[in-house]
Every structure is written in structure tokens, then in C-alpha cells.
Amino acid sequence: MSSDTVPLQTVSRAFEVLDLLEREREAGPAKIAALMEVNRSTAHDYLVSLESTGFVVKNDGKYRISYRFLQRGSRLKYRNRFFKSSEIVLGKLSEQSGELAQLGLEESGEWVMVHEEGDVTSVQTGTYPGFRTPIHTHAAGKVLLANLPDARIDELLDVEKLEPVTEHTVTNPAELRTELEAIRERGYAIDHEEQVVGIGFVACPVVEDEELLGSVSVACPTGRLQQDDYRENLVQDVRAAAEEISVNYRFY
Template sequence: MSNRMPVKTTEVAFGVVEALLELGGARFTELVDHMDMPKSTLHDHLRTLESMGVVVKTDNVYRVGSRFLEIGAQARRQQPIYEAGRPEVEDLAEETGEHASLSIEERGRAVLLHVAKGANAVNLDAYAGRPTPLHANAAGKVMLAHLPKPRIDAIIEERGLTAYTPYTITDPTPLKRELEEIRRQGYATDTNELVEGVKGVAAPILDRGEVVGAIAVGGPANRMRGERFEETLPDLLLSASNIVELNLTYG
């Protein structure tokens, strides 16, 4: 692996994009104040990004352009698991009436590839491309559990175990005990660990023994309990993940 320092101009350019996303669009002066950089430098970056279609300017307000939608859509289609898993996610959403999703692990985080909402699904602010912490939701934990142990340790060291609710596991020791249990039973659950009032169940997607993703169902805690939470949904997800694995192998 190269130890060379990142290219500063690239970092700054992406910093401009992230600032525009954070601000929801901004005028030039607002962006100067927010980023605390020379006007001439910011102007040059904005002009370049605008010429590439990455940033657009309307009524003197700069916003992130739709070019990222094109880039994101193409990036997603290049993931074999997306085409293999999308139909199963749609079927799960329809059958359960809840929120179903397909995720991958990237750079120590769970990243949503596809989301489908059933008839009774609540708004979980989930969208394709959204990153979530591996330790605080079912999909993340089930992928974390199937990674090599040195990789698990490295992710915990790098990303930490941030508390998102009072129920988030923030101590490596109980987390690792739960990961062992997840490996044993074949699926993971989360109870109010990322968002209070929301519970989830997830199964891993394996390709030649290596975890390549997870398929999950989440919903309000009052509907995710008892036999449904402990047996019905895990069985549905394990069946769906098996189909995705077969699609990856033979599709």
C-alpha cells in the first residue's frame, strides 16, 4: 500500500462538494465563510466543478449537480450483488410490509445499495448510498461478524463504537460476544441501537465463504417482537440471502 500523502487539490474539491451538501446549497460568500479559504481558491474550484457538471449555479446559489446521480447509479450497477439482491429486497418489502434493504461493507461502514418500502413501512431516512455504522444495526453487525477477526479489530480501532442511542453497544467485549452469537445462529438483530423505536433483522450474503453484503428488514419496535421478530423474519431473511447467494454463483 502506498504511503504517499493525498493530493491536496482533490481533498479540497471534495470538501467543497461536502460543504454544499451540508449547507443544502449556498451563495459564494456563505461558502467562503463556511470553508474559511481564500476567495480566489474557492472560485477556481467552483468554476472547475461547475464545468464538470458536478456543481450547478442557479440564481447565484451553488448546489451539488445531478451528475452524482449518474455516477452513483453506474457505481451501483457495477456491484454484482445489486442485480442479484434487488428482487429479493423488493419481495421482502412486499411480504413483510416493512422497510427492506441490501447493504455492503465499505471502508468499515455499512453502505445501503438498495431500499424498498412495504405498505406499512415507516420513514427511516434510508436511501441508496447512505453509510451507517457497522456496530449499531443488524445489517452492519451481521457483516462485521463474518469478517476476519483482525479486520474486526481494525474497524473498531479506526471507527470507534459511537453511542447513537442508550442501547448501542459501545464496549468491544460485549460486541465481540454478540458477533460470536451471530456467527452461530446465522443472523443478526438490533433493538433500538441506531434509532430508538426501530428494530431490525439481517442475514449475511456470502460468496465462496466471504461476506459480500447483507439483506435486512427493519420497522417499528411494536411490530418487531415475539415470534415474528425471533423466528418468522429470521427465516425469511435466511431464505432470501440463500437465493441471493445462488444468484451470485449461477446468475
């Protein structure tokens, strides 16, 4: 389908139903009809059709998303060469730094979390495999944005104001461009509470043979990240992990 082709409405609406079921956790035809502003029979048809695919299940008159999505997502993840090259390294990074380590990549102008290692109870980032956020909203995304082709950067930043996640998110495109230049020069990014209040991130890009694979990062409480020696140690740990992942990817 070419870029200017109008998507089939039935397909678009089916995914709208899935989004609503994800948000509501479960719902019946009446609720879906009200949320979509369609009649009940139309909502029922969508739900029954989705149930027939196995991606939606029905229980006591209500529908929810099935675990087939988990199956497909897990298969996608474990077939991914970047993830396979990183899994052991990410565990070592978390153990060495004592912080939550994360692996991510860029898709459609967003940072997508592929995997994380560490004690998620000590740092509540609210992330999970498949979590997505605008690429400009924290260090792990900014190191990717900084290393994208200039034309792609212009495309993503050609707005008057960027979407904020917290009050600390950089939303001025000109200010962000200046920061991206500094990130490219030093080879890593740091943010303080731009994605999660109370949490900061240190991130490095993973590049192999001039191909931007993704980013590796650690998340920790902002107070620790503001300590100069601690921050520098994290930068070195993350940089070393990115280099090791790159080597693994080369020979995987």
C-alpha cells in the same frame, strides 16, 4: 498511490467543498469561504473549477451539486452483480414480511445501503441508496462485521469507545465482540433501536463460496420485533432471502 502518501491538498479541499454543498444544499463563494476559513477568491476558484466538470451547477450566483452524481451512483448500482442478484428477491421479502427490506454491503468500515424495497412511509429509517453508517450500529452491519477476517475486526474495534448513533447503540468494543460471536454462531443479527429509535432490524449475511457479499435485512417497529413469533418468522424470511440471493449470484 501508496497508503502513506499524503493526498493532494487541492483534491481534498475540492471534496470538502462538495461536502459543504451537500450539507448546505446551495451556497455562494462567500459562504463557502467562511465555512472553509479561506478567502473568497479561493472559494470562488474551487466552485468555478467544480462547475467546469459538470458536477456542480450555478444558479442565481449560488452553486449546488449536480445530478451527475446521481447518474454515476445509479450506474454503479445497476452494474453491481450483488444488486442484480438481489433485486427481485428483495421485493419478494418485503411483500412476504410486510416490512421494509434492505440490501447493504461493507465499505471502509461502514454499512452502505445499496437498495431497499417496501413502503418507506410506514417505517421512517431515514435511509436511501448510498446511505452510510458505522458498521457496528445496527444488525445489517453487525452481520457483516461478524463475518469479516479477524484482523479486519481487530482493526475496526481497536478503539476505547465506538461511535453511538442512538442511546441504544453498543459502544463498548468488548461487549460488541461477545455479540459478534453469538451472531456468527446463530447466523443472523437483531438490534432494537440501535440505529433508529423505535425501529429494529433483523439481518443475515449473504455469502457465496466463502465470499462475504453483503447483508439482507428488514426494518420494522420495535414493538412488532419484540413479539417472539413475529421475530422468528422475520428471521426465517430473511434467512431464506439471503440463501436465494446467494444462489442467484452463483449463476448470474
